């Protein structure tokens with residue numbers, strides 16, 4: 001006698017919810033369908049001729065490197081930071097060719113290094129403080145049953161406390177500038193509305209926490225005319241994304257880091273006080289919390 005096994009509905013439901021999460025990410029500007037023109041808050045393809053001084057964390061590779069390269073090409077003064085500046089070959093090559101680019105040592109986990117850099121630049125206006133550095137962490141220790149709480153704390157320390165340390169240390173530099181912008185590179189993965197997957201849980205929750213903290217900062221600095229921008233850079237072909245996608249078959253069209261950086265900078269340029277604290281995609285559209 002053959003027995004037919006009925007499928008349990010729970011795993012099927014979990015799969016459906018995971019797919020909804022990924023599709024949601026696509027719709028929110030990670031990839032996939034572009035937002036409708038009426039949903040655009042700013043135009044990500046529009047370049048301005050604004051320039052100033054930008055400080056970028058994690059500028060030695062990935063999106064941070066391309067942000068540094070792009071700002072430098074636009075004529076900005078770039079303070080590009082890296083944990084290991086001696087090994088930041090591509091970044092050092094940009095600095096060698098452009099005297100407005102300086103490379104500084106900075107690990108955002110180290111309060112002493114943050115303070116030392118802030119002391120070095122004391123009194124110098126910084127138009128855009130660009131908090132880009134972050135870690136994903138290994139995937140397996142972020143799953144229920146395998147939680148590695150040291151990893152959880154390191155992800156939170158880097159991705160949430162790091163930008164807060166930088167914001168506090170460089171607040172007066174930003175306040176003294178013309179453009180007065182604090183930017184956090186966040187992620188659609190931090191959207192509680194859109195993401196239903198249980199993968200990279202620590203990373204995802206760090207971006208939700210980053211959003212909440214920077215939203216609070218936006219309220220705290222509003223009276224000083226400082227804008228706080230929360231920008232997701234899209235799904236970008238970097239070391240981090242390669243780790244995130246490893247072992248999955250989800251087809252994803254990735255942006256180059258250079259294309260992401262171009263869009264992110266255009267969004268930052270147009271991101272005014274009226275948008276402060278808004279969770280936005282590199283496509284210039286709002287992302288739901």
Ligand SMILES: NC(=O)c1ccc[n+]([C@@H]2O[C@H](COP(=O)([O-])OP(=O)(O)OC[C@H]3O[C@@H](n4cnc5c(N)ncnc54)[C@H](OP(=O)(O)O)[C@@H]3O)[C@@H](O)[C@H]2O)c1
Nearest residue numbers: 058062063083107108132133134187235236238239240241
């Ligand atoms: N790639 C994507 O699709 C994607 C999507 C959404 C959001 N994002 C966000 O975009 C930003 C850049 O990501 P990415 O894809 O370019 O990542 P990546 O290629 O892994 O680069 C991460 C950068 O952060 C630096 N970093 C890590 N920990 C640091 C610390 N403690 N102090 C200072 N720097 C540190 C790294 O420096 P080392 O070289 O020394 O490790 C590296 O320069 C991150 O905020 C990420 O969450 C990326």
